[in-house]
Amino acid sequence: MIPVSNCKLIVALDFDRLAPALRLARKVAPFADMFKVGGQLFTAEGPRAVRALARLGTGIFLDLKFHDIPNTVAGAVQAAATLPGVRLINVHATGGLQMMRAAARALAGRRNHPKLLAVTILTSLDALALRRIGLAGPSGPRVVQLAKLAREAGLDGVVASSREIRAIRRACGQKFLIVVPGIRPRRSGSSRRDDQSRTATPAEAARAGADFIVVGRPITAAPDPAAAARAIALELVLASRN
Numbered sequence: 443m444i445p446v447s448n449c450k451l452i453v454a455l456d457f458d459r460l461a462p463a464l465r466l467a468r469k470v471a472p473f474a475d476m477f478k479v480g481g482q483l484f485t486a487e488g489p490r491a492v493r494a495l496a497r498l499g500t501g502i503f504l505d506l507k508f509h510d511i512p513n514t515v516a517g518a519v520q521a522a523a524t525l526p527g528v529r530l531i532n533v534h535a536t537g538g539l540q541m542m543r544a545a546a547r548a549l550a551g552r553r554n555h556p557k558l559l560a561v562t563i564l565t566s567l568d569a570l571a572l573r574r575i576g577l578a579g580p581s582g583p584r585v586v587q588l589a590k591l592a593r594e595a596g597l598d599g600v601v602a603s604s605r606e607i608r609a610i611r612r613a614c615g616q617k618f619l620i621v622v623p624g625i626r627p628r629r630s631g632s633s634r635r636d637d638q639s640r641t642a643t644p645a646e647a648a649r650a651g652a653d654f655i656v657v658g659r660p661i662t663a664a665p666d667p668a669a670a671a672r673a674i675a676l677e678l679v680l681a682s683r684n
Contacts (some may be wrong), residue, residue: 447647447678449477452503452621453671454658460487461492467495470671476501476529478656496527503656507561509534512544519558520548528556530654532601533611535560535588542595557619559583560592561601565624565641576586582606586613593618599653604642607650612627622647623656627674644674648681 453474457463460483467477477500484493484506493503504522508515508531515533516551522531533545542560549555561586563572585606590613592600599619602610607620624641647655657674665671 443676445472445671447648447675448682449644449652449678451644451675451678452476452478452654452655452656453661454478454480454505454623454656455495456482456658456662458482458486460491463491464494466667467498467500469668470661471486471498471530472499472584473671474500474669475654476503478503478505478658481506481507486561486605487550490623491503492525492528500527501529502527502652503530503532504528504556505530505532507532507534508545509537510541512541515541516544516548519545523549523552523556530559531556532559532561533597535562535592535600539591539595542592542597546596557598559599559601559619559621560588560595560597561604562588562592562606565603567574582609586606586610587617589614604650604652607647607652611651618651620651621656622652625660625674626657626658627657627677644677645681648678 451474453470455463455467461481466600477495479502490630496502502569507520533542546558549558563581571588585602589600590609593614601621603624604622610620620649625644625647626641628643645657661667661670666668
């Protein structure tokens with residue numbers, strides 16, 4: 443049994459079918475605090491994927507990144523919150539203050555409702571990519587600005603890279619949740635960045651103050667996914683002690 447770490451592991455199940463996602467989930471469930479169901483699996487399998495994974499007893503991060511007019515996003519968030527086992531839901535912060543407020547209102551009054559997060563700037567975007575969409579300048583200040591907007595809207599936290607954790611903590615406080623994707627362990631064979639630009643190791647993210655890290659391919663594409671997940675869980679424990 444692995445001791446508890448302050449930073450929790452979310453395993454990203456980015457599959458196009460439910461069967462392999464379930465097989466993988468059963469292997470790594472002892473080491474995961476949640477499973478992430480994103481656009482690929484949800485588009486292929488729909489709510490039944492969430493229901494099936496919820497039966498394993500591990501929480502669900504429903505990573506659908508809603509981004510639309512306020513009324514549409516509010517309806518989507520409300521529907522997502524009815525699915526079993528869902529503990530985290532997210533929207534895009536660039537949808538604006540009113541959209542995020544509508545999403546927060548959609549959960550108000552629900553008992554034990556999922557936490558609502560705002561995606562700040564995708565970890566796949568580097569400085570050049572940001573310039574090409576009209577966001578010139580360093581990403582850090584923009585991420586913090588979006589995090590502060592999410593807090594103003596009543597959201598529970600954000601999705602951001604490890605580079606912005608400390609600045610977000612200073613701006614938004616210790617209780618504001620920070621979920622960090624773009625995690626790449628520094629083990630042999632798993633240090634590729636793939637399509638991520640702003641990456642960190644599990645220990646780096648934990649020491650910086652992340653509440654959750656999201657790990658996909660370093661676990662799901664590993665020869666032994668359970669061993670990979672266990673190694674990351676242990677790395678988080680060791681990082682929390684230093």
